[in-house]
Amino acid sequence: MNLAWEARADLVVVGSGVAGLTAALRARELGLRVLVVTKDEADGGNTRWAQGGVAVVLGDTPDDSLDRHVADTLTAGAGLCDEPATTAIITDGPEAVARLRARGAVFDPAPSGGRLARTREGGHTAFRVVHAGGDATGAEVERALLAASRDGQVPMLERHVAVDTLRTPAGEVAGLLVLDADGVPGVLSAPAVLLATGGLGQLFQATSNPAVATADGVAIALRSGAPVMDLEFVQFHPTVLYTGAGARGRCPLVTEAVRGEGAVLVDSRAARVMAGVHPLGDLAPRDVVSAAIARHAAELGEDHVFLDATHLDRPTFARRFPTVLAACLAAGVDPVVSPIPVSPAAHFACGGVVSTVEGRTPVVGLYAAGEVARTGLHGANRLASNSLLEGLVVGTRAAEAVAADLAVGRLTERRLAACGPAPTLPAADRDTLQRVMSRYAAIGRDAEGLAVVASVLDVSAVDRPLTTRERVEDAALTLTARALLAAAAARTESRGCHVRTDHPGSDPALAHGLTVRLTPSGQPMLDSHALLARGAA
Incomplete structure (x- = not known):
C-alpha cells in the first residue's frame, strides 16, 4: 500500500x-x-x-x-x-x-x-x-x-x-x-x-446519537482479535422528541431530568403510561420505561406518547432545560403549554x-x-x-x-509485518441495514425477526476496499450488526434492555455475559466459554 x-x-x-x-x-x-x-x-x-x-x-x-x-x-x-x-x-x-x-x-x-x-x-x-x-x-x-x-x-x-x-x-x-x-x-x-x-446508534433509523456513531471501535477491536460482550444490550432512551413517522438520524433528546423535575408520561387520552408498571413510576430504569411506552403505544395503535411538563412555568423550564426548550420550539411544540410528543430511540x-x-x-x-x-x-x-x-x-x-x-516493558516498539493494502470487507447498504435492524432488532426481538435481519445482511453485503470514510463506517455497521445478532439470538430470555417477545421471562442460566469474537474467516461467533477471562490487570 x-x-x-x-x-x-x-x-x-x-x-x-x-x-x-x-x-x-x-x-x-x-x-x-x-x-x-x-x-x-x-x-x-x-x-x-x-x-x-x-x-x-x-x-x-x-x-x-x-x-x-x-x-x-x-x-x-x-x-x-x-x-x-x-x-x-x-x-x-x-x-x-x-x-x-x-x-x-x-x-x-x-x-x-x-x-x-x-x-x-x-x-x-x-x-x-x-x-x-x-x-x-x-x-x-x-x-x-x-x-x-x-x-x-x-x-x-x-x-x-x-x-x-x-x-x-x-x-x-x-x-x-x-x-x-x-x-x-x-x-x-x-x-x-x-x-x-463512542457508540453504535447509527445501526438504527432513529437515534439520539450523531452521525459519527457508527460502531467503528467495535469493528476495529473485533478485527484486531479482541472479544466483545453484552452487545445485545442497546439502551433505547424513552423520551426522544417525536418529529413524525419515519424520523431518521439524530433526533433531539428530552433529558430524563425533565421527569426528575416532576414531568409524567401520558398517552393521547391523557392517561398515565407508567401507572402500575414499576414502583419508581416515571423514574423507573430506562429499559422499563422504553418497553412500557412501546407496549402502550402499540395497544393504542399509535407510534408515540407524550411527556407532560406543563406544571413547570416558562422561566423555570427555560433556566433548567434550555436545550430541550429550543428543540421543542423548533419543532413547533411549546412544552410549557402542551405535552411534548416523545418516543424511544436508540441511545x-x-x-x-x-x-x-x-x-x-x-x-x-x-x-x-x-x-x-x-x-x-x-x-x-x-x-x-x-x-x-x-x-x-x-x-x-x-x-x-x-x-x-x-x-515495565509490556509495550515496546515492535517490528511490523509489511503494511498491506486497505482491507476489503463486506458492507451492507446502510439504509437497508438500519431499516431491518429497527424493525426486527430494536426494543422487541424474536428468533424469526433476528434471522430475517441476518439473511438480509448476507444478501445485501458487498465486499469493498475501505478507501473512504463511508466505506469504513458501512463495514463497521455491518460487522457490528452481525455480532449483535449473534448475541441476541443466543440470549433466549428478556433481561434489561434486551427484550425477546418469544422469551418474555429471564433465565437464571443466562445471568452472565455473552462473548462474541471473530472466526479466522472473519465471521462473528459466540465464544464457547460463557465467561471470558478479562485482560491482565
Missing part, C-alpha cells in the same frame, strides 16, 4: 469525546507522546449531546452514599454488572469530577450556594446527578476538555478516520492505519492504541469491547474506554448519567495503565 505519511507516538487515542480527551490529557501529564485522532471535528462526537449530567456522590448530601449509588447501578444492570468494576468506577467518581472542574468545567450551583445543584433521573433513589447549563452538561464537559487539550498542546488529527490497527505477526497492536478527508492513507506507529470511539450501547476498568483488553497494545468499552459497569441496562462518569474515570485509568505498561 502506498502510504503518504507516517507519524509516531507512545499512545494513539481514537476519539475526542470525554473518555478520549480525558485519557489524552492524563497521558500528556504523565509525559507520554500522545496523538488524538477523530474522524470529524473535535467536538463532533456523542459527548456534547449528553444532557442529564454526571452521576456522582460527592459526600455533601447526607441521604446518599457510594454504596447506595452502587446498589442503584447493580439494580438497573439486571444481574449482569461486574460488581468490583462498578464499585471501583463509582468510588473514583468524586476525584474524577474534581479533576474535571480543575480543568475548567463549570457545574450548576445549588440555589443556597456552597454546593452543586443535584437532580434525579430514572433508576436513581437519590438526587445525585450534577449538571451544567441546565441540560447542557455534555457540551460543557467537552468545552472544558477541548480547551484543556489545546492549552496542554495535545496534538489532534481532525477529519481522519481510523481504518484498522496495525499488528505484528504475533497479533500485538503496534499502530493504526488512517485515511484523511481526501482518502489519503497514513500510518500512526505506536505501541498503544486506545479506542474511545446507548451497554456492551462493547471487553476491557478492565484500566482500559486493558486481551490484545496487547489495545485499550478501550467510554461507550465502546464493556467494563461491566452497565450490565444489561445503564443507569442514567453513569456514562460521563465512566468516561472520566476509565479514561484516566487507561492513560495510567499505558504509562505503567510502557514502564
Whole structure:
C-alpha cells in the first residue's frame, strides 16, 4: 500500500469525546507522546449531546452514599454488572469530577450556594446527578476538555478516520492505519492504541446519537482479535422528541431530568403510561420505561406518547432545560403549554469491547474506554448519567495503565509485518441495514425477526476496499450488526434492555455475559466459554 505519511507516538487515542480527551490529557501529564485522532471535528462526537449530567456522590448530601449509588447501578444492570468494576468506577467518581472542574468545567450551583445543584433521573433513589447549563452538561464537559487539550498542546488529527490497527505477526497492536478527508492513507506507529470511539446508534433509523456513531471501535477491536460482550444490550432512551413517522438520524433528546423535575408520561387520552408498571413510576430504569411506552403505544395503535411538563412555568423550564426548550420550539411544540410528543430511540450501547476498568483488553497494545468499552459497569441496562462518569474515570485509568505498561516493558516498539493494502470487507447498504435492524432488532426481538435481519445482511453485503470514510463506517455497521445478532439470538430470555417477545421471562442460566469474537474467516461467533477471562490487570 502506498502510504503518504507516517507519524509516531507512545499512545494513539481514537476519539475526542470525554473518555478520549480525558485519557489524552492524563497521558500528556504523565509525559507520554500522545496523538488524538477523530474522524470529524473535535467536538463532533456523542459527548456534547449528553444532557442529564454526571452521576456522582460527592459526600455533601447526607441521604446518599457510594454504596447506595452502587446498589442503584447493580439494580438497573439486571444481574449482569461486574460488581468490583462498578464499585471501583463509582468510588473514583468524586476525584474524577474534581479533576474535571480543575480543568475548567463549570457545574450548576445549588440555589443556597456552597454546593452543586443535584437532580434525579430514572433508576436513581437519590438526587445525585450534577449538571451544567441546565441540560447542557455534555457540551460543557467537552468545552472544558477541548480547551484543556489545546492549552496542554495535545496534538489532534481532525477529519481522519481510523481504518484498522496495525499488528505484528504475533497479533500485538503496534499502530493504526488512517485515511484523511481526501482518502489519503497514513500510518500512526505506536505501541498503544486506545479506542474511545463512542457508540453504535447509527445501526438504527432513529437515534439520539450523531452521525459519527457508527460502531467503528467495535469493528476495529473485533478485527484486531479482541472479544466483545453484552452487545445485545442497546439502551433505547424513552423520551426522544417525536418529529413524525419515519424520523431518521439524530433526533433531539428530552433529558430524563425533565421527569426528575416532576414531568409524567401520558398517552393521547391523557392517561398515565407508567401507572402500575414499576414502583419508581416515571423514574423507573430506562429499559422499563422504553418497553412500557412501546407496549402502550402499540395497544393504542399509535407510534408515540407524550411527556407532560406543563406544571413547570416558562422561566423555570427555560433556566433548567434550555436545550430541550429550543428543540421543542423548533419543532413547533411549546412544552410549557402542551405535552411534548416523545418516543424511544436508540441511545446507548451497554456492551462493547471487553476491557478492565484500566482500559486493558486481551490484545496487547489495545485499550478501550467510554461507550465502546464493556467494563461491566452497565450490565444489561445503564443507569442514567453513569456514562460521563465512566468516561472520566476509565479514561484516566487507561492513560495510567499505558504509562505503567510502557514502564515495565509490556509495550515496546515492535517490528511490523509489511503494511498491506486497505482491507476489503463486506458492507451492507446502510439504509437497508438500519431499516431491518429497527424493525426486527430494536426494543422487541424474536428468533424469526433476528434471522430475517441476518439473511438480509448476507444478501445485501458487498465486499469493498475501505478507501473512504463511508466505506469504513458501512463495514463497521455491518460487522457490528452481525455480532449483535449473534448475541441476541443466543440470549433466549428478556433481561434489561434486551427484550425477546418469544422469551418474555429471564433465565437464571443466562445471568452472565455473552462473548462474541471473530472466526479466522472473519465471521462473528459466540465464544464457547460463557465467561471470558478479562485482560491482565
